[in-house]
Amino acid sequence: MIDLTGRVALITGGSRGIGRATALRLAEAGADVVINFVTSQSAASEVAGEIARLGRSAITVKADMSEPEDISSMLEIVGNEFGKLDILISNAASGGFRQLMDASPANFEAAMNTNVRALMLLAQTALPLMRHEGPRRKIIALSSHGSHRALPAYGLIGASKAAIESLVRHLALELGNQGINVNTVLAGLVETDSTKNFPGAQQAFAEVAGRRLVSGLPLSPEAVANTLLFLCSPLSDLIQGQTIVVDGGEALHG
Ligand SMILES: NC(=O)c1ccc[n+]([C@@H]2O[C@H](COP(=O)([O-])OP(=O)(O)OC[C@H]3O[C@@H](n4cnc5c(N)ncnc54)[C@H](OP(=O)(O)O)[C@@H]3O)[C@@H](O)[C@H]2O)c1
Incomplete structure (x- = not known):
């Protein structure tokens, strides 16, 4: 069984979707959790309430990942509340679904700042809190098949995901021998x-489900959170700088 008792985890975009499922999985495993959000205060508070009912500590922090000052303030709050950080999950993302031919410089900057620059700034700002003895610390970022494929109206987010995967490899190079694993x-x-x-979302969901090779198992936020839980645990200490795919084998078809 994975036991994260005593670990402190920060999840950006922990109010909804995959971030929410991950916050709950880590708390079930014993971690105390910082839930970042930018607009959904009540959804974030609901997640914190569920975590408190599990007997773990949880705080919510409003901070926009595209704003360097917000990232600094958030880590200051983490330091004041918990005095350390063991797990950092860079999950929040934005970018909108639009053709590259219709994207403005502001659209490009928004996607890159929220999705890519935030990961670098989070790692920089969190590092003093992650430099402590004990089990290896973990930094994990979220990516998608848009990092290496061409998907309709996904150019901005796809390019940001390719950059995230590269940042992760380079962060692993810089932090791996400081007791930190960095993976995607x-x-x-x-x-x-x-x-x-x-x-076309409903059609896309049906098509992708038809390509999975796991006997009809759905790909839920909780299924993704299970892989994140594994990467947060000592069971994955020898996995470093990698991109782990959780898609039920859907992409094997090419
Ligand atoms: N869903 C998929 O099919 C899929 C597939 C592959 C990868 N991913 C990746 O998984 C991650 C989560 O996706 P999701 O589908 O679970 O997203 P989601 O349900 O839309 O939730 C997005 C979360 O990110 C937060 N967020 C957005 N912009 C933010 C900002 N500027 N600062 C701080 N928080 C911000 C939101 O906060 P508020 O609630 O406050 O707005 C929310 O908690 C993303 O990195 C996404 O690219 C998703």
């Missing part, structure tokens, strides 16, 4: 608030 979880298509509203 690449999830297949999961039904969440961000995906269920894109054009």
Whole structure:
């Protein structure tokens, strides 16, 4: 059994979707959790309430991952509340579904700042809190098949995900010998608030489900959270700088 008792985890975008499922999985395993959100205060508080009922500590922190000052303030709060950080999950993302031919410089900057720059700033700002004795600390970022494929209206997010995977490898190079594992979880298509509203979503969900090679098992936020839990645990201490795919084998078809 994975036991994260005594570990402190920060999950950006922990109010909804995969982030929410991960916050709950880590708390079930014993971790205390910092739930970051930017607009969904009540959803974040609900997650914190569920975690408190599990007997773990949870706080919510409003901070926009595209704003360096917000990232600094958030880590200051983590330091004041818990005095350390063991697990950092860079999950929050934005970018919108639009053609590259319609994207403005502001659209490009928003996607890159929220999705990519935030990971670097989070790692930099969290490092003093992650430099402590004990089990190896874990930094994990979220990616998608858009990092290496061409998907309709996904150019901005896809490019940001390719950059995230590269940042993760380079962070592993810099932090690996300081007691920190840095990895990426690449999830297949999961039904969440961000995906269920894109054009043709229902058809895409059905097509992807038909390509999975796991006897009809659904790819839920909780299924992705299970892989994140594994990567947060000592069971994955020898996995370093990798991109782990959780898609039920859907992409094997090419
Ligand atoms: N769903 C999929 O099919 C899929 C597949 C592969 C990878 N992923 C990746 O998995 C991650 C989570 O996706 P999801 O589908 O679970 O998303 P989601 O349900 O839409 O939730 C997005 C979360 O990110 C937060 N967020 C958005 N912009 C933010 C910002 N600027 N600062 C701080 N928080 C911000 C939201 O906070 P508020 O609630 O406050 O708005 C929310 O908690 C993303 O990195 C996504 O690219 C998703």
